[in-house]
């Protein structure tokens with residue numbers, strides 16, 4: 001007799017495993033199928049985020065930042081270190097250890113919440129049946145009352161620069177390099193290009209980033225993008241905008257990249273080339289022809305605002321559906337789908353999803369950019385406060401950047417918060433809460449912020465919106 005579950009989740013990344021746990025918390029019987037295999041041959045839950053994305057990248061960003069600080073910043077604090085040495089093998093061992101602990105933790109969470117974790121391939125058949133092909137054992141047809149598809153995404157491959165895993169590499173390869181490439185090229189000055197470019201630049205690579213668009217960080221507020229671009233260039237990242245890559249060819253000793261920019265056709269040599277030009281939804285082998293679930297022209301699973309597909313009882317969440325490809329967006333969708341299956345009212349506020357770039361300085365924002373508010377025609381006011389005037393930032397020797405707040409002129413509502421500076425990724429949480437509760441600028445102004453703290457910059461920026469900043473001259 002075939003097994004049956006109230007909910008079968010396909011994919012155990014941050015969208016799928018969180019959805020599975022929430023469904024089980026509702027008292028539903030849940031199975032979560034995943035086939036992720038790491039380079040050591042071991043299977044692991046956690047998807048891209050835990051195995052090859054958010055977590056390993058942040059581990060290396062932290063290590064490389066400390067190495068850079070020990071070399072360049074300690075002396076400003078009056079600390080003499082002598083020769084600072086890098087041990088890449090130890091750095092990578094730490095990264096792998098963190099990944100192992102967190103991915104192993106999901107197995108523990110599944111047990112604690114009574115989710116059946118199944119290792120292998122899942123395929124949705126007609127009638128909400130799921131074909132499960134375990135990594136070892138017989139194919140099984142599982143009956144499901146509800147299905148959540150959470151199959152994630154994979155790097156986009158360029159036909160003019162195909163991945164070879166050795167010289168032309170994707171973000172996963174770039175996280176597992178065993179040595180620092182002397183000359184590192186990156187195609188794409190997006191989130192991955194800037195984060196991984198920063199890691200290897202801090203560890204000693206000469207990094208060149210080739211970006212097709214003329215605008216740097218087109219999705220960010222222009223004031224923030226300008227400051228960030230200046231800081232990254234000061235750090236030695238050579239960011240070439242308006243660059244069309246024509247061809248990348250790997251040879252014995254590296255990669256030759258032909259490109260065209262405003263100065264005409266050029267050629268450059270790298271030891272390694274990371275191609276980070278976006279990610280595409282993964283749906284290979286996920287859907288039987290008669291499963292009834294539709295894909296859009298870009299390959300995303302078509303869903304409504306509540307992540308329902310066209311098939312009743314089948315949901316899709318995370319990177320495989322429309323919207324930003326972010327772990328926290330996927331997790332919230334997983335929770336929403338599970339709550340809806342349990343008969344609860346649930347929604348995701350797509351207008352307030354924070355974005356964070358874990359560069360130095362960090363970049364974070366939530367809500368609308370000034371350009372978006374301007375385009376909407378709503379009268380608005382802005383205020384900003386530079387970290388240069390923050391006592392805490394000065395004590396940390398991290399004074400680059402600012403907090404900028406955009407509020408509506410008519411009812412004082414906070415519409416967008418944009419931060420470039422130290423710990424921006426942590427500071428943005430206050431802005432997300434303010435936006436979620438439709439706070440006014442005055443609410444932020446009247447909220448007491450600890451002194452001395454970086455969060456005071458948020459407070460001062462809210463005061464600056466009404467030209468009432470206390471620790472910086474109002475313009």
Ligand code: FAD
Pocket residue numbers: 010011012013014015016033034035036037045046047048049050052053054055057120121122123150151152153171172192282284285286317318319320325326327328329330
């Ligand atoms: P995934 O994490 O991709 O998981 C999908 C899972 O489904 C995988 O394990 C896959 O093996 C499995 N699967 C797919 N099809 C099947 C099938 N048919 N049967 C069985 N299993 C299947 N986001 C952030 O928010 N913050 C960050 O700091 C951040 N850093 C990143 C850094 C890098 C280098 C990269 C590449 C991404 C980063 N992201 C970050 C993006 C983040 O990783 C994704 O948004 C997130 O992982 C999406 O979650 P998901 O559950 O939808 O998909």
Ligand code: NAD
Pocket residue numbers: 158187188189190191192193195210211212213243244245276277278279324325326355356357358
């Ligand atoms: P991205 O969309 O952030 O950036 C891709 C960049 O490549 C863009 O600037 C684009 O203009 C450029 N590009 C596209 N085609 C090009 C070409 N042929 N030549 C030169 N440039 C080209 O994509 P990504 O950096 O690959 O990241 C993928 C996803 O992973 C993103 O959606 C992001 O949300 C997620 N991610 C998030 C984080 C984070 O939250 N901190 C970190 C890493 C990745």
